[in-house]
Amino acid sequence: DAEITQSPRHKITETGRQVTLACHQTWNHNNMFWYRQDLGHGLRLIHYSYGVQDTNKGEVSDGYSVSRSNTEDLPLTLESAASSQTSVYFCASSESTRDEQYFGPGTRLTVT
Amino acid sequence: AQSVTQLDSQVPVFEEAPVELRCNYSSSVSVYLFWYVQYPNQGLQLLLKYLSGSTLVESINGFEAEFNKSQTSFHLRKPSVHISDTAEYFCAVRDMGNTGKLIFGQGTTLQVKP
Numbered sequence: 001d002a003e004i005t006q007s008p009r010h011k012i013t014e015t016g017r018q019v020t021l022a023c024h025q026t027w028n029h030n031n032m033f034w035y036r037q038d039l040g041h042g043l044r045l046i047h048y049s050y051g052v053q054d055t056n057k058g059e060v061s062d063g064y065s066v067s068r069s070n071t072e073d074l075p076l077t078l079e080s081a082a083s084s085q086t087s088v089y090f091c092a093s094s095e096s097t098r099d100e101q102y103f104g105p106g107t108r109l110t111v112t
Numbered sequence: 113a114q115s116v117t118q119l120d121s122q123v124p125v126f127e128e129a130p131v132e133l134r135c136n137y138s139s140s141v142s143v144y145l146f147w148y149v150q151y152p153n154q155g156l157q158l159l160l161k162y163l164s165g166s167t168l169v170e171s172i173n174g175f176e177a178e179f180n181k182s183q184t185s186f187h188l189r190k191p192s193v194h195i196s197d198t199a200e201y202f203c204a205v206r207d208m209g210n211t212g213k214l215i216f217g218q219g220t221t222l223q224v225k226p
Binding site: 033035040043044048058092101 | 116118121146148154155156157158161202209211212213214215216217218219
């Protein structure tokens with residue numbers, strides 16, 4: 001069955017380190033999204049992509065970057081991790097902009 | 113720009129009682145509306161959606177939501193809840209253009225007590 005996976009599921013890192021969170025989908029979806037989930041804020045969009053080589057900034061993109069070299073993967077990089085980036089991160093994908101988004105299981109990131 | 117407000121952060125309810133989770137949105141353009149559910153330590157799953165047509169939409173597990181354009185609301189209801197409905201529920205909107213971006217509310221935790 002097609003699915004969307006995230007790794008690692010849990011990560012603890014130190015302030016200032018570079019961290020990359022992986023997202024892999026086997027749906028062959030063009031659209032992929034990264035959200036962060038924080039208490040009281042719901043989910044907020046970090047970056048999104050409509051296809052290979054396409055990336056766009058979302059609502060809370062500062063301190064994050066993404067790259068899309070193939071259809072299946074959209075890794076999220078924190079260039080220099082900050083304590084404010086402690087959060088749960090969700091990746092999602094959709095076949096088109098009109099379709100529902102399918103979410104991965106999430107990555108819990110703690111920055112100490 | 114769109115925004116979504118979920119009026120209750122937590123809703124405690126006894127098993128077999130009815131429940132309503134409230135969602136209001138703000139948008140200058142027409143939108144699609146969604147409810148997602150998140151069970152503990154899991155990702156989000158689509159519960160139901162309103163795209164067009166009948167303003168009352170239903171899910172397979174007994175939830176329903178009604179789109180009210182005049183009140184810009186999309187409240188979620190269930191006539192009789194079960195322990196297994198304990199979860200966090202998110203309301204979301206997406207504009208009818210081709211951006212595909214979802215705007216989420218803050219979430220409502222439904223706590224079903226025996």
